[in-house]
Amino acid sequence: MHDCMDWRNVSFDWNRARAFLVTAEEGSLSAAARALGMAQPTLGRQVTALEEELGVTLFERVPRGLELTTAGLDLVEHVRAMGEAAGRVSMAATGQSDTVDGQISITASEIYSAYLLPPILAQLRDIAPGIDIEVVASNTVRDLKRREADIAIRNARPTQPELIGKLVAEDRAALYATPDFLEQMGQPQTPDDLREADFIGLENLDQLIDGLNAGGYELSRRNFAIQTENHLVHWQMARHGLGIGIGPCHLGDRDPGLARVLPNEEPIRFPVWLVAHRELQTSRRVRLVFDLLAKEIPSLLGSDPEALKDFA
Template identity: 40%
Template sequence: MADIDWNLIKSFVTVAETGSLSAAARKLSASQPTLGRHIGELEQALGVTLFRRGRSGYALTEAGATLFERGKAVSEQASAFSRLALGSVEAIEGTVRIAASEVVAAYVLPDMTARLGIEEPGIEFEIVASNQVENLLRRDADIAIRMVKPAQNELVARKVCDIELCACAAISYLDRRGRPVGPADLVDHPLIGFDRSDEMIRGFTQFGIPVTRSSFRFRADNQVVLWEAVRAGNGIGLGQEPLADRDPLVEKVLPGLPLPSLPVWLAMHRDVRSSVRIRRVADFLHEELKRYSAGTGANSAR
């Protein structure tokens, strides 16, 4: 049997971990047909069926399960080799893949990458917009901006800042419905919040504000959708204070509301921190995120 392309193994491991071609394609930034072809080629090369295909996705066969752990080890070793090679590259050019939350990816990073792109035209950016913790160990991203400290020993994480949260609404909405004077007034306003999480309900209850699921007239689990709902005038929601401060359509309310802050961590794998390219991007993001949290970024107009 000829040597097997490690990309086939990487595709096999990712499909096994995610359970479907579509999820694996998103994770690897590849197409579903490519991954399907990889699985077929690997099965043909090994002479075994690795997955049971069904409507619910891809499930490992007994043979596939036996090979999964070995394949995962091979994939991680190949990724480690890639990281070490990347760490030795000195030119400030090439691609840097950044993982960030939906809100940061949509409203904060584009301005920063545009300005860094002027200073470093050789750098290309790939943004992974997700609230899930990206697996830096397997190079799903080069740099991750996270609201929790990564726990893996192989990762280097720097605490950047704390981003304050605020209650806010569209100015058009407040002009129409009135501005709440105290927290108790929130029961008279439609709220904007999560659909499948009761985190905000529990938070308001702790403040002594009796809200229920029906109090949240607009519900979604995508944070970009929630922010756009605030801007469009659907009611009162929560947002990042520096984002609200710079938005001419939005006004903060109830400044004394005891909301938590978001700790911001910048993380990368130890093996790539010697890369001049990745280090340049990480240092730039570190300073710009601090400026953003302090309300002194380029777009802090209000």
């Protein structure tokens, strides 16, 4: 394959181009596959097909993943511009829609998608049965500018000027384990009692350890013999007594198979934001779903409106 060519006279499949762009931005096929919610072999075939279609090599394999070739560096800017332009056209069309019926995509974390969204979506089906709903369950922040979703539920204020956000609730998280697990430990009472305890890790393990240690714990990687990137798997591992997990209080406090590890410790508090692109706010469909989420999420989380002042 060649290393460079004139892109001006080239047309190609957008799905393949998008696969290439996300792979370039994520730095590996595995990370890109997670971001796009597809199987890694499928993503790899799309990237390979694009290389064959264009007759160039776009990536070189390096020890840390993939590195763009000269041709890849040239192409990525063109594809990124195409994606942004396509997103603007799509959002402009959606924003001018006066009808409620149609498709809407909501992205949220795996935990929120599995436990928070279903009762709200049941209401939405009753209110607007003509809306087709796609839930993008991912702990990766999706790009609303590229229409990877219409509405996002996030735990941080949006910073991009094209996006609008509404602070709707406070969520809380704590450490949980099975009663039997805690009994075997002798019912720990302080963070110091957990120094030798088994924990279940999540992605960005070092960041998780630093965060817990900042809260008064003394943990290291040896405390995390089991680790997973999937939060639902993490939660089920805790429910089966494999170690101490961390999860939302609205879920853990209602689970008869789990108990707070240190019930006298203050839970971790964090905000819940609804985010959408500004242009989509002129869509009746998006407005209806956005407002329903804003109304129902606080009650499902048991959020105190006064607590939002701390995040404003």
